[in-house]
Amino acid sequence: MKTSKILKIFYGGFELENKYSNIALLLLRIYAGITMMSVGLDKTPLPEWMTEQVVSIGFPFPVMFAWLACFSEFAFGAMLALGLFTRISSVFIGITMAVASFGFQKVLPFVDMHIAQHYVWTTLLFMVFGGGKYALDTYVRNKVSKGIKGYLLTGFLVLAGLFAYSMYAEFTSQEQLETEESFVIDSVNVAGTFNDWDPGSNSMLPIGDSIYQFDLQADKNQLINFKFTANGSWDYNLGEIDQEETGFPVIGKAIPDENNNTSNIQAYLPDSGMYRIILNLNNFEYSVDEAN
Template identity: 35%
Template sequence: MPNKNDSNKFGWINWLFSGAAASSWLGETGLFVARVYLGITICRAGASKFPTVSWFQDQVVGLGFPLPEIMAFLASASEFVGGALLALGLCTRPAAFFAGLTMGVASFVFHKNSLGEMHIAQMYFWMLVLFTMMGGGRISLDALFRRRDNAASSSAPPAAGLAPMALVFPVLLVGIALRWEMQAPPPQVDPDAKVEEISLAGSFNSWNLNTDLMTQNAEELWQTTFDVDAAGEVEFKFVVNSDWRSNLGDSDQIEVGLPASGVAELDDGNNSTNNIRAFLPEAGSYAVTLDLKNLTYRVEARAAAVK
């Protein structure tokens, strides 16, 4: 006589590798591409602080979480490991759930974004909510490990035939992205524009354009220093010729720990770029550099800059 529990014996395995099927080939392909992109970008963000770095622990301490070392490790693991699993479509639902918790804290607790505000951490959060609900889909490694496959429309792609794409495609995408990144020309300011001065305006000087003027130390290299009285996150922008319509920010920044670096973006005159952020671990003096040749910037402790 069959045991009534036999049908649920592997229920947890089915849930671990489960996923909802889209109603068409186009829908499955769209979910697949979005999942791979999301997983790779989150994994790259987590790689910079995994297993744990001191500045990330300091951020967790500032949020008031208990056991900050453990919480920081779990958060970085949810990005690095969870992002990799998400890209492969393996254990997609739990990977998306835990990475979503981290992004939710980053967006709504750390950055204090309002609901619906355009911010990269919040965008990741809502995408992860989607994949927590949908799972990896039929083009995923989850599809290979499912004990039973849910009935789907005849237009949906067969799991057995297309699931290997979940392993090959992310690798190809990473290679293409790296090649594109190496070949892409660096952004440049208008060569006809005359830069007479650059102000560092931020939360540490009440966004004053005259407090922290940068000095041109090389052909296109500008530098300055600023002081803070306490540890915490600061925000700033570079303002050219005291004109807020000509400011440089960074809308793609994810990591804010020191040294904070990235590629600044020229504003279109409508305040279209986000403030650059840096988490300063202690009170003191900090150095900022901006290279106008490629718009790269860097924030670090003044002692480190001197070395």
């Protein structure tokens, strides 16, 4: 393959004539890349719920595809921010976000508002225009014609990025493992809109092997938001990821809030009376139903 074709595939792009247009493209690229990197970092080490989402979509080898999705978000997000391999990075990010948006979230293109869909159309812009004038692609593209330095620079940056990611993943995994080994749950509480989000009140009653129950008196047509906490502290709590149902009764799976990445659990209580919240820590399944 000729050098010109290699340059077009890996480093291709347009340099806009207007200086301010190039600056605007630079700012958008940096913002999109850095935020995408943070999304990938939040999933390091690979959380269980990420694998479960891949399973729900129907992909084979869910652990592998879940890891590849997280890696794509971080590694290609970094390359997008740098303007390195911009078009290729945008393709991988766009595919990952399209699967998340249209495959898992099942949103409608151009209709439903969802952050993953925003990234789909943002990366489409960079697939067409590349990184712009102020991108490493432009620097490498100009230097390659004068020698091998551009290739060496590219290889060094890619290897440095992969090394940084692998070291972060290794140390984070070890830190999480040590935390999990030393963490003991002595009590489980429910914190929510009904107790001013106090993590130490409303203790749940143990009714089985790691199964807890809490009865709540509610008014008619009351919408509650809550999370589960351990040992009366927010240091370890369980929430929801993209809760599908907020009606009644509510059945779902709570997710450990490792990096402030979960939302409140919501439940609509149709009648006044006593309601029962049950949490099974063996599989993190919870339910909200009328207390019989």
